[in-house]
Amino acid sequence: MAAALSVLSLSGCAPGGKPQEEKPQEAAQEEAGTGQAGTLDFVDVYGETYRMDINPSVPKKEYRDDGFSRTDGRAAYEDETYLSRPGVDVSQYQGQIDWEKVKADGFEFAMIRIGYRGYGEEGTLNPDPCFQDNMKNARNAGLDVGVYFFSQAVDREEALEEADFVLELLQGSELQMPVVYDPEHILYDEARTDHVSGEQFTENTKVFCERIREAGYEPMIYSNMLWEAFELDLEELEGYPVWYADYEPLPQTPYHFAMWQYTNEGTVDGIEGPVDLNIEMSKRK
DSSP: OOOOSSSHHHTTTTTSOOOHHHHOOOHHHHHHOOSSSSEEEEEEEEEEEEEEEEEEEBBOOOOOOOGEEETTTEEEOSSEEEEEEEEEEGGGOOOOOOOHHHTTTOOOOEEEEEEESSSSSSEEEOOTHHHHHHHHHHTTOOOOOOOOOOOOOOSHHHHHHHHHHHHHTOOOOOOSOOOOEEEOSSSSSSTTTOOOOOOHHHHHHHHHHHHHHHHTTTTTEEEEEHHHTTOOOOOTTTOOOOOOOSSSSOOOOSSSOOOEEEEEEETTTTEEEEEEEEEEEEEOO
């Protein structure tokens, strides 16, 4: 996400310590199997290792490791069933963007921050000052667009307020990509969500996504390994696609996802400085 509030602020903050013993990721996945219980060791962006219990009721990913590839630092996926396409996600922190250059550099979609709730006690709602220009100019350049909202909701009422705020900002605008709920922890300061439980985060996510769906947009959830392991109940959220963030060479999650944010250090023509890069997965037609 945005440089100051990216997956780096999400990772490394899960409750619990390191696993008692470590086993290779491949062995843990093989032991778990599809639809079976098991455990999986994973690494966060700071190199800390954690162990998660795999929920046998949550749909598992159908992608093969050998289907992923990298060319000049950019990821792609292809097999007999799935293909990927490249995209970026941006906010005010990327400044003024030349979307024609982004398109010419090979990118097909953009996820744009539409707004955020402050993590301080007041928790005010704020639009991203660049979202209107980014949406307009990305569409004019021929990219598909979706939006994401950085949440700091502490209860279902605030999550509903956030959804309504997003819908008010959209004003019925057509989107080709989902509206994403992005709940995150703040590592570097005290935050209003520090004591929110995983159960409450899950409830907030459901409330937000349902309101978005009722309005005719496709909801999506932004997550990473720590949130999948220790916060969100993915079984309760099965009806919503996941935008999965993981900066390891291959996605570590055992669960299915629709988009993969694979780096926050990408370089793109038309965007100054590092930017998040993504691939969207879709079935062949």
